[in-house]
Amino acid sequence: MFTTGSKLLIGSAVLATLAAVVYGVTQVDSLGIVGLVSAALALSFLAGVNVWARDSNVSAMDATAVASSEAADVPPGNSIWPMVFAVGAATVLLGLVTQQSIFTIGIVILFAAGAQWTIQAWAEAASADPAVNETVRSRLANPLEYPLLGAVAVGGIAFSLSRVMLWLSKTNTVIAFVVLAAIVAAIAFFFAFRPSVTRGAIGGALAVGAVAIVAGGVAAGVDGERDIHVHETTADLAAEGFCASPEEGEPDENASQTVAVKANLAAEITLTRSGTLEFDVPGPLEEGGLGLTLPRANPNNILFRNDSGEHRRLSLDLGMLTEDEIAAVEEAAAEDEAHGDEAHGDESHEPFDRRQLCTTLIESGSAQLLTFTIAEPSQIYEDDPEAYRFFVPGTDAELNLVVP
Amino acid sequence: MTANERTSMHGASTPGTFGAVTHHGRLARIGAIATLGALAAGCANDAPQDTWQPAGDNAQKIHDLQWPVFLIAGVVGVAVFSVLFYALWRYRDTGQPIPKQTHGKPALEIGLTILPALILIGVAIPTVGTLMALADTDDTDCVINVTGQQWWWEIDYPVQDGCGGISQPIVTSGQMVIEVGTNVIVRGTSRDVIHSWWIPKLNGKRDMVPGRVHTNRLQADEPGIYAGQCTEFCGLSHANMRMEVIAMEHDDFEAWKANQIEAYAAPEPESLAAEGEATFISQCARCHQVDGLETADGELQIARPDLNVYSGAAPNLTNLMTRNTFAGASYDLLNETCRPLVWEAPSDRVGERYNEGVTADCLNEVELREWLRNAPAKKPMYTDPTKLEETNSLPRGMPYLALSEDQIDQLIAYLLERK
Incomplete structure (x- = not known):
């Protein structure tokens, strides 16, 4: 004769096996079948252990204990969990034909009710005394219930x-x-x-x-939420050709608040009070030489520090745009002209022909990140229109960028 | 045959007992052989990735830590298992009554809490000290960038005053060249998934994570070739993602650097190599960069691997034949005759021989030819065009290019001049 726990685990193992078969026949996804087969194996193993150990609360030496123990004489008490479980199953079905969120809620109800139902059934097999059984249930369930309900x-x-x-x-x-x-x-x-x-x-x-x-x-x-002001992003500035401009309608007075990846900087570039650009990279690289070297085809985080005493931005010039890109820029500029560029108020920008990226205009004493990926190597390092360089609009500060 | 017949064939006087002894004896013999095998595996003579043979001060720091830690752990392990097995044997079920049950023994419990805590503190102090020493970058003299991608390592030397001065960036792959005695800081990252850089004889592992820059110190006491391997599972050819550090003397390192930044030398016109250059431009140059290579109309040939492979990078082949491995250091560029001349060279001649590069006589042409003929057949990669939906049709690794044998001849002639 099988004990209560064994029946539960054997039934679960059979269910998981059937689910694996159904899933395997109807779906091509291998991950689901692996999960279900794993569950079937694990449940079969647990069922085997449970059959062998006879629920751990029936003496292995007493062959008739399952039928004759006190717990066996007490019928199971009333439980709300089968009904909640059914509600969960119905919600899952409803979610399948309506929204994913309802399906998720159904799954949560299903698992919560299943767990509670299982624990209650297990506790009721402990003894013939309902008070003792309730203590057994609480001992197992409360450490799970309290943190979960508290978190909710x-x-x-x-x-x-x-x-x-x-x-x-x-x-x-x-x-x-x-x-x-x-x-x-x-x-x-x-x-x-x-x-x-x-x-x-x-x-x-x-x-x-x-x-x-x-x-x-x-x-x-x-x-609904209040109107939250949306700041210009660095990508917007690049797309609209503002990177060569020392002006901008709205300087970022809290630029440093956006910096959160200081540990993964490829380099830190500082605009000094004397108007020069200096860089620092992890390790012993000295300033000078050809300039800053950054890897190709990989995201680089550059931290720009503005110590100049004025609002400034760091811009990166990556050479000339292609003819197709210039045509796209001119088209965008014409559209802006036709519709009015709300983002920059009275400011207007001319069509541009260079590939540029930049930070927003930031206050002195603050810092901002510029993240970019450069696909093409900088084959030319000297004074060439195709050379890559950092610069600060409105100043003479420049720094060559070498991309091998 | 019945059980009794089988037993009697062994000539046992007491069948049941004899059978049990034989069974236990067989198990003991199997256990002993397995243990000896496991122990013998630690005595490999040719073990290039042996962390117990440090060859630099960083690896030595780890070595100096792991000895006492393993010793303490070994003593604790032996003590715990001895007590465990003694208790299992001494108090095994022989039908005796269940002994009186007691709850707790405060002195023992407190003692067994304090003792492990003291042991852990004793281990933690030198461990933290070693970790801090290995994280130090202040005394490093040379910066080398390492970027992992499926399934090879790109190694580039930025312009710097370090490394004895580097005036132009150097890009190579699979093999990192350093100067003996120099403290090198490796700045590593990844272009696709997480990889892990590990040269066991020179330092511990360091994960290379997309979007992050992690550092790893390297220093070699003696010239030599130090092998390593990616140690974070990174996909299909993880096992084929290898690398070496070649440590050489100062003069050899200077010669290597000078060679790496030499201007591009075009092949002799109308030679097989010149045909190879044209084939390279048409077949290979959209991914592989050769610095200084010009197209027929005089424009610099710029590779765009970002448009053609998932990782956005392919090995720079400007000086391919100055390295002696290819395909993620999985295959030798040197044939079996020449390889030992470099890999087994006396310590003081490693740099000199490495700098000789790969000549036509020494080229491992068989495997290079096979690679060019069908790269995915030589190294498992995701290149099947029908299965690249997830990567926007971009292969991960070098795809099959359907090159003709004539084109392969031309390419080999051309590549042999890349040094």
Whole structure:
């Protein structure tokens, strides 16, 4: 006779095997079949171990224990989990024909209900005493339930707060959350200095707070985010031919905040107060020589530091555009002319014929990254129109770039 | 044949007992042979990637650390397994009653917590010290960039005052040349997937990750050829992604550098090599760069591997015949006669012989020809045009080019002059 756990594992192994067969016949993807076959093997192994160990709670020496133990005399209790499991299965089916997100929610319900159902069934086989069985269930399930439910609660509150923050203006967000923090602190002090406050009152206050936050988050989410100003990207500047210009409508006053990959710099280039470009790379390379050497066909992160005392940008000139590229640029310029270039207000730019990249205009004392990949080697290193060079518009600062 | 008949054939006086002894004896013999085999595997004479034979101060630092760590780990391992096996044997189930169950023994538990903690602290202090020493770049005198891609290493020397001064960038592949005694800093990255750079006799491993620059120190005490291999699984030909570091004396290194930046010398007009140059331009130059090579109309021939292969790079062949391996250092450019002259050269002559490069007499023409005839047949690569949807039809590795035998003759003649 098979024990309860064995039946569960044998059934799961058979199900996984059938799923593997069905999947293998209907799908060409090999990863899924590998996963299902692996699951079938693992479950078969566990089933074998369980049959051999007889659920670990029935004496191997007692051949009749499965039928005669106290646990065997107690019928299983009522459980909500089969119903939740069915809801999960229905949600999965619904998700298959509607949206992926519903399918995902169904899978989560299915697994959660399946796990709870399994644990409950396992616990009910422990003894004839429901209280003991509940303790057994809690001992196994609570270490999983508490962190997961806690994470869901924290995630929900954090998400709600983020919606509120995005709904309020930047200034009002600061004010609102300072006030909110003060209220939380005041209530906490109140509870701390009033030990007689009941547990229910504290729980009620927390529940009201959580509901208020979630409700606020829902309302803010429905109303939508505030208008968030979109800054010009370096790619936009290059595409619109602003890299040769020392001016720009909107200098980036917080450029350093965009720098997050300092550990992986190919080089650091500094515009000094004396107006020269100096570079530093990992290792003992000295300044001078032909210039900075960077590898070909690989992304390079360059950190530009502006110590000049003025708003400046670093630009990279990679030679002449091809005729097709120039034609595309002229077409884009004509379109801008026809529709008005909103991004740069009154500024206008001339069609350009050089391949250039650049940082935004940044304030003195700050830094910004420029990331680029160069496909073609710089065969010519001298004063040649095709030579690669870094420069700073509005100054004479230049630095040759060598790409082997 | 019954079990009893089989037993009686062995002549056992007590069949059951004799059978058990034989079985155990056989297992013991198999175990002993397997153990001896495993031990013997550590005694290989020709082991170019042996981390227990350091040949530079970085590898020596690791070696000085691994000895005591392995010693301590060995003592702990022997002690733990001895106690474990003793307990298994001493208290095995012989039908005795279950002993009285007790819970906890604070003194023992605290002792067995403190002792491992002390051991780990004792191991951690020199380990952290070694890691910091190996991460130091302040005392390095030469920068070499290494870029991994499926399945070869590109090695380039940027313009610098280091390395004795390099006035023009040098690009090579598969073999890194350094000066003996010089502290080299390798700056490594990758163009496609994660690779790992490891020259066991010179230093530990360093992962080469796309979008990141990782450094690795190298220094060789003596001239020689130090083998390495990619040690992060990187796809189909991971096992064929090899590399060597060639350490040579100062004068040899200077000669090597001077040779690498020599201007391009076009083949003699109307020679087989000149035909090879034209074939190279039509068949190979869209991926492989040869610095200084000009097209028929006098324009510099610029390779665009970024348009033709997934990694965006292919080995620079400007000085192919100054190296002595190809195809990710998987194959020798030197034939069996000439290879030992370089690879087994006396230490003081390694640089000189390496700098002689590959001559027509020494060329491993058989394998180079096979490679040109059908590269994917020589090295597993993703080049089947019908299976390249994921890479936008770009192959990973050198594809089959359907070259004729005449074209291969021309290319070999041309490539032999690339040094």
